Amino acid sequence: MASTVEKLAKSRVRIEATVEAQDFMKAIETAYQKTRGRYAVQGFRRGRAPRAIIERFYGKEVFYEDAIEELWRDAFESAIAEHDLSVVSAPTVNVRHAVEGEPVTLIMECAVYPEVKLGQYKGVEVVNIVPEVTDEQVEAVIERERNNLVRYIEADRPIENGDRITFDYKGRVGEEYFEGGEAKGAQLDIGSGRFIPGFEEAMIGIPKEEEREISVTFPEEYHAEDLAGKKAVFEVLVHEIRYPEYPDVDDEFAKDVSDFDTLAEWKADIKENMLKDAQRRATATMQNEALGKIADGCEMEIPEIMIEGQIDRLLENLQNRLAYNGLTLEMYCQYAGVTLDDLREQNREEAQRRVKNQVALDEVTKVENITATPEEIAAKTAEYAQYVGKSVEEFEASASEDEKKYLEEDVIIDKTLDFILENAVKVDAPQEPVQEEDKK
Template identity: 40%
Template sequence: MASTVEKKDNHVVVVTIDVPAEDFSDALQRAFRKNASRFSVPGFRKGKAPMSIVTKYYGEGVLYDDAIEFAATPAYAAAIEEHDLEPVVRPEMDILEISRETGMKFTVTITVKPEVELGQYRGVEVIMPEYTVSDEDVEKELLRIQERNSRLIPVEDRAVQEGDTANIDYEGFLDEVPFEGGKGASYDLRIGSNTFIPGFEEQLIGHNAGESFDIDVTFPEDYANEELKGKAVVFKVTINEIKTRELPVLDDEFAKDVSEFDTLAEYKESLRAKQAESAQKRAEAEFEDNVVKTVVANATVDIPDVMIEQEVDRMVAEQRNQMRYQGIELEQYLEYLGQTLDSFKEHMRETAGNRVRTQLVMETISKKEDIRADAEEIEAEIERMATMYGMKAEDLRERIPAGEDDFVGESVISRKTIELLTASAVKLAQPEEKPEAKPAKAKSTRAKKAKAKDAAPPAADPETTSDGQTAE
């Protein structure tokens, strides 16, 4: 078997492969043995005619489909290994010559993985973010917990106020015609939550339970639904009930009820400690992410369009699965947003390109640094993934098809590569934010004149001479 490679544009190569006559003859024999039972030749029982008779009766081409597969598959694999090629898509094959006497000559057109020219990846300088926890942060978290432990109580003696929860029935009309998605019944709407379009919630304030009235609003110009964006509509609303949120008192008893601490002061300190830990993890995650981005930016790689298209398709499939998990098809979701599948894909191309670029750079670094995953690390990764998915490790192993567990090792190698980059990176202090310079206040003309008058010597009396005598 002989093969040659011709490079084309955009990382496409054409490999020409010659299969010797002897090898192709063997492939024909295998193809005949596979299909012998289905051949019927006059004078022979079905499946009993020899190969020479079958090919004479039907023609040699009757065996080509299987013979090509038997001959081309090992020849293609050998050529890929010989020329150290990494295909990224299924190759396209063209047969140039084929016969028992001459063998088979064919070409495969392949898009191959591009080479990455690495820049600096060890010791890159990256700013380490700093996130501090203020008293205000602690109070906000305490308020969130307080609200989570609150209860709604009915209001009967007043109208809707900011912060209340109004239970409403509503229906929207565009040009006096109900529009899709504009109707709801017994909906609990918290005033001030900005759940509905601007202007809706504010118009509930001042109305009492049992009232029915109209609300006039205009959908924003950037609203997702093309038919409603920028349109003035009318909602017919009925308030069924008004409730207000009663918050528990923030004291030591509250701390005992919601935590293992005996005093509110201790509980606040525990919240501060948790927020500080969370802030540190956030800073470290951002630092790691920025290290990777810096390393990728330092590298040079020309990505074939087909790799980006494949990644877009993967991202669309991920989004489709997420939508189905929520009980909606992706096409329905896009229709609601006023988008087509093509426009959605185009919107994802930049992110897909960044993903592919990052993957290629990380793979190149891991190979250069000879980073590998051993059996113990792979087992630990399965345990980690099982915990993340809320599964038992043995259940996860059973779900991984045989021979398709490479992704576990790749995950380990990827993480170890990022750890290497992060450990060698130089942490720069976050620059202090300079206070904005306040513009100098303009001095009034009156003030300028007053100062000038005070500073200037008194003007000479036109009727007085320089020696103080009066001129006659």
């Protein structure tokens, strides 16, 4: 099929394709065979009327629309191949000329991947990040492990800070008990800050099986508006008091929670792994900064459909995160006091940034002819197979062509980002200005 392409604004193109008369006639016959059951003609069972009879009753053009539907996809794909177009949307299709026995002209408009005029992509400046792991950070990891092995021992004394208690409570404002203010056998770690401010502090010193009353004031911003800012009294009865007993941090502790025989070896391993994680984060941050500057220096027209698609993905990610907490996107909008359209607009700038970065990244890949070698793809495959808990052989046997293509593209993205950072200029972070009072 003969076709021409006209470039339009915003990375859109207009394709004019000519379909030969015989192809149009074949498409009309195909449309008749597929759709003749739709048309009722007196004297014929539905679907049995000859084409000419249906055309006489409903008009000569009755099958044209369905015939065009049969034709445009082939015309579109032929034009894409002929003109090497990278389309990012389905086309709108209009017919300029359609007469049986004559060639048909189709006008199709669609968005294409934007052309890019790449600016500076080597030598962009990024703030150098030197990852560090402090002894305090290592100790925090150890402390979390220690907390996981804590035992709570029953105490025969009044409540102290840090105790875990089991108790009943019933709350009232004035003389009226309020909904949701009562529980039996509730558990609370004193000092955790889970209850209303002042409640846990007031519990300190209360012995077991002795009824007490505690006075507190609900915060002004409390989620239940009928209680916000109000004074309340809680009637409490403590049934059990337990204090925490933590294991000693020594070589035996290290053996229990790790694969190392000594505390020193375990600490060294923790620090090494934390440093690797910090280095990965630092590298990603510097790569993103460099890529963002490269994207800002590019000339490109992003088609709106690419931005809308990225907004869809951002909201889909938000919806997945909300689902972990039992929330939906609609509930989130209700709580935030926004509409779904508002939420889309709030994410537009971030979506534009991500699309620009991706287009710039692809252009650097193309200009530098960055590809993935079989060895690199094999290494990425082994990494991914381990991640999903399969052997390489199992993964390769079950992986689809799309999954294999994704791994190859992942290698190329990694290599391009590495290339960008290797060719960036790392500079020290700007120093904060010294205030006059700091000089004294």
